[in-house]
Amino acid sequence: MIVVMKLDASPQEVDAVKGRLESLGFKIHPIQGVKRLVLGAVGDRKVVSSLNLESFPGVEKVMRIMKPYKMVSREAKEEDTVVRVGNVEIGGTKVVSMCGPCAVENEEQMLHIARVVKEAGGQILRGGAFKPRTSPYAFQGLEEDGLKMLARAREETGLPVVTEVINPQDVELVAQYADMLQIGSRNMQNYSLLKAVGMTGKPVLLKRGLSATMEEWLMSAEYILAEKNYNVVLCERGIRTFETYTRNTLDISAIPLIKSLSHLPVVVDPSHATGNWKLVAPLAKAAVAAGADGLLIEAHPNPPEAMCDGEQSLSPKNLQRLLWELKPFLKAVGRN
Ligand code: PEP
Ligand code: MN
Numbered sequence: 001m002i003v004v005m006k007l008d009a010s011p012q013e014v015d016a017v018k019g020r021l022e023s024l025g026f027k028i029h030p031i032q033g034v035k036r037l038v039l040g041a042v043g044d045r046k047v048v049s050s051l052n053l054e055s056f057p058g059v060e061k062v063m064r065i066m067k068p069y070k071m072v073s074r075e076a077k078e079e080d081t082v083v084r085v086g087n088v089e090i091g092g093t094k095v096v097s098m099c100g101p102c103a104v105e106n107e108e109q110m111l112h113i114a115r116v117v118k119e120a121g122g123q124i125l126r127g128g129a130f131k132p133r134t135s136p137y138a139f140q141g142l143e144e145d146g147l148k149m150l151a152r153a154r155e156e157t158g159l160p161v162v163t164e165v166i167n168p169q170d171v172e173l174v175a176q177y178a179d180m181l182q183i184g185s186r187n188m189q190n191y192s193l194l195k196a197v198g199m200t201g202k203p204v205l206l207k208r209g210l211s212a213t214m215e216e217w218l219m220s221a222e223y224i225l226a227e228k229n230y231n232v233v234l235c236e237r238g239i240r241t242f243e244t245y246t247r248n249t250l251d252i253s254a255i256p257l258i259k260s261l262s263h264l265p266v267v268v269d270p271s272h273a274t275g276n277w278k279l280v281a282p283l284a285k286a287a288v289a290a291g292a293d294g295l296l297i298e299a300h301p302n303p304p305e306a307m308c309d310g311e312q313s314l315s316p317k318n319l320q321r322l323l324w325e326l327k328p329f330l331k332a333v334g335r336n
Helices: 011-023 107-120 144-157 168-177 191-200 214-226 254-261 270-274 277-289 316-325 327-332
Strands: 002-005 027-032 037-042 059-063 083-085 088-090 096-100 124-126 161-164 180-183 204-207 232-236 266-268 294-298
Touching: 002 011, 011 027, 011 037, 088 096, 096 107, 107 144, 107 316, 124 144, 144 161, 144 168, 161 168, 168 180, 168 191, 180 191, 191 214, 204 214, 214 232, 214 254, 232 254, 254 266, 266 277, 270 277, 270 294, 277 294, 277 316, 277 327, 316 327
Parallel strands: 096 124, 096 294, 124 161, 161 180, 180 204, 204 232, 232 266, 266 294
Antiparallel strands: 002 037, 002 059, 027 037, 083 088
16 A cells, blocks of 8 residues: 655654554555655555545545555556666666676686776676576586675776675675675575565665566565565566577567566666577667666676686677667667
8 A cells, every 4th residue: 555645744744654554564665756755555455444544644645556566566656766786876867787797707707807898888797606507517606706706806897796696595695795686587486585685775686587477576576675675676587488599588578568567677688588699789779779777798708618608698899899889779768
């Protein structure tokens, strides 16, 4: 339920409404808009009708949210959310490029690609230190050593870092090094992990599950917001279909659809969506044209030698070219 407060509602009037709802077991999420304060209240809807909240001084109107996801919905918040990662804003006028290797392999590789990303105009550095691999025998990541290499690359370039966490027990450790926590596709419905990253208050990049519907994806985001962490960015990374020539199928419609259903920023990962570096640039352009707030792009100093996902990784030259070629597309949609 959404309680819209009047423009001139006093702090005492706001506290009275909050107090009443909290005494009935509601969790309150205050949302300060440009003009007015809205109180998101999540709890037992059976008691709502007997509450008569409209009669409370300072209350303008009360609205039920019919969708199963509440705080992530546009009904709860009309204005677009802007998530700050270090000094970078996602969801504002700039389209943010988050680039780097699939996995952190060693310090030299990480520093090399970090310099390339910085020079090409990328704003956030990515790299996996904990890798959720399909095979238990594949490289699983450098773990804390990898996190240290990411931190070192951030120190040198000033680029904030996004990296994946795959386990609730590791959230604290990863949060010490990362500016943004990534929840991978395979973990989109790992609810204890979602709660754990929610509790850190750190920005979260929530990837869409391999076969997740929009509603399941938004419900996962709701888990994070329910912990009062509103810094969530959604990432479309392709879904499972019958097609085998691409690793996944990029669901471009997810961008405008999510934007109509939710106030959260949406970024697109054309690397995992296609599994083929040659398809990354055209789909990155399509994503920008469809309104994406950012791109997550895998890049490696030497893709054929990459320990993981080399086939879909851009070389330094190709990354530079793509970020340059995106400019007219950004301009066409009024972004930069
Ligand atoms: C990744 O970004 O490295 C990754 C493993 O992606 P996904 O979870 O989308 O497969
Ligand atoms: Mn990868």
